[in-house]
Amino acid sequence: ELKVEQNPLFLSMQEGKNYTIYCNYSTTSDRLYWYRQDPGKSLESLFVLLSNGAVKQEGRLMASLDTKARLSTLHITAAVHDLSATYFCATGGSNYKLTFGKGTLLTVNP
């Protein structure tokens, strides 16, 4: 059974600081997705990573994928309050079924 673990589950950081969220998964997969969820809202797709070594950046967020280590990271640079949300990673052993991590609740404090 595919398991996806994120850490940390809770992250409180100050504006301007950098931090990394980690996503480990238990079986081979070469597709990794990152989503953002604001309170009371649905999930918004952030990144799709499709190969070993893939790196994508959007604003202050950068995601990477290491399929050999079964690890993806979401790096936050110079955090701002608007980044406060819950971040989920997801992967799947098949093309359609995604298994999600429990999410990382990020709070960026002024």
Place this chain on the structure above:
Amino acid sequence: GAGVSQSPSNKVTEKGKDVELRCDPISGHTALYWYRQSLGQGLEFLIYFQGNSAPDKSGLPSDRFSAERTGGSVSTLTIQRTQQEDSAVYLCASSLYLWEMAVSFNEQFFGPGTRLTVL
């Protein structure tokens, strides 16, 4: 363009009643998914449709749960004889198979969800 829509946005029901949740996917998306999100939990996969057929129903938690999709578009998730543990947010997503660098993937786009409360 229009995203995935779900209705109702909130549903409060009494234990033992049946409920129907509706999902309208993005036009042209062939795949449709139902997930359940409980408080403080991640997303739990329920069922997947490709067109009108459901090749994978493995995530449905009991035989009280069923889903159908008609015309390759709208889907309905039905929960019979609701129990308090069914209280959750039910999310629907749709996708197309896409290709990037010769790799296929299905980026899923989520609806706003239906918050179900069973009293």
